[in-house]
């Protein structure tokens with residue numbers, strides 16, 4: 138894909154970075170009274186602060202120029218209008234249609250898909266209401282108390298993350314998530330459940346994923362073994378794009394919720410893949426979640442580049458990854474209920490942007506997606522923050538925090554949480570000089586020679602970048618805005634990298650080899666012809682069985 142002017146814009150950006158270093162953030166804040174205003178954006182209550190990054194208004198202008206030469210806005214229009222931008226799979230990318238109002242047409246393959254989208258949403262709502270009210274019962278006539286979603290990757294991480302995030306709104310049956318093919322996962326989950334009151338949702342876009350199919354078979358045997366074969370139809374529902382395969386599994390048509398090949402697995406939370414969330418929190422809250430995402434879509438589609446949250450989050454991400462060369466980013470929600478967000482974003486970001494060739498199949502000329510990881514604060518502070526503050530790698534941090542918690546009676550907890558969040562970004566930015574360390578220790582009455590020995594260990598370089606997303610409260614609408622913000626940010630970075638964010642060929646090889654290795658592991662074939670390491674592992678494992 139031709140990108141006239143891109144290489145020159147990137148060279149200018151890199152030269153600017155060279156010239157900017159060393160950048161002193163303390164001095165920048167001291168000399169620029171408007172720094173926070175200049176480098177933060179708002180969408181209603183949602184604030185994106187990127188002022189604690191080593192950048193200037195010239196950086197932002199150069200990033201803006203780069204985005205224009207990369208055709209980010211043109212590619213955005215192409216995505217939103219249903220062009221087949223997922224070129225290697227010849228598919229449109231229209232997860233935004235899943236949260237689009239019914240009366241605003243979205244065209245895929247020449248036809249408006251909004252009727253189908255809302256028909257599935259309505260069918261989900263009818264089913265969810267039935268399960269929640271007890272109108273839809275198990276085979277013995279008892280009310281469903283527990284739902285178990287069986288899926289993996291995009292058919293697990295999104296709904297699992299959102300169910301936990303929306304715990305204060307959870308008034309439906311308990312929701313459990315089984316993903317791993319490790320039998321421990323389903324065994325431990327089923328141990329506490331009663332088959333008569335359990336409903337399984339088999340969630341798989343392709344309905345071929347080996348982990349999901351294996352767990353689904355085990356679940357079916359669990360139901361049939363205790364309640365009889367005839368009970369299976371009352372205890373299963375399915376979500377998939379492969380409706381023929383679902384029918385073969387024996388799930389009745391009225392319990393099957395479809396979606397479309399223009400929804401990527403890791404972008405499918407808004408589709409019927411969200412069914413367990415809808416059962417947990419109710420259709421109204423689920424619709425508020427979709428509405429939040431739609432608001433972010435509208436903002437992404439229409440806001441000028443420099444006021445556009447996903448665009449700026451993407452540009453800052455690109456700045457850190459490519460111009461600064463940072464290999465990773467940490468996502469630290471100061472929100473216990475967002476504790477699955479980092480895992481969700483790992484798939485969203487790393488499966489999308491962990492690519493080594495451009496859209497045209499040429500080797501990429503710059504680094505692509507960073508390693509994404511994280512854990513909630515304040516827990517992380519007592520674990521890996523040491524490395525963030527004093528380690529030899531600089532890792533930009535993304536903080537997320539709500540102004541209000543859901544427990545007014547525990548507001549002192551929330552104040553502590555927020556204070557810690559803000560303190561961490563301040564500490565990363567400011568650091569502590571040797572002189573400051575010495576002065577503090579002397580003021581505490583330490584002996585001068587101890588001060589000299591210990592002070593170097595108490596120095597923080599500072600100048601470590603972080604961004605903060607701050608919002609009123611983590612309600613369904615805000616969760617929708619946040620997840621859509623991250624989806625579009627990944628898209629923006631992919632356009633800058635020049636890669637296709639919507640395929641995932643990199644997951645294939647391991648799957649193929651596992652299929653071939655199964656008979657070897659089972660002892661039905663020998664390991665002859667394998668490399669010495671793999672053969673040695675198989676032999677040792679068999680000796681231990």
Ligand SMILES: O=P(O)(O)OC[C@H]1O[C@](O)(CO)[C@@H](O)[C@@H]1O
Pocket residue numbers: 289290291292340341342343344345346349402403488641644
């Ligand atoms: O929903 P499915 O088809 O079972 O796939 C599950 C996951 O597996 C992957 O294809 C990767 O192996 C993901 O992209 C996807 O979200």
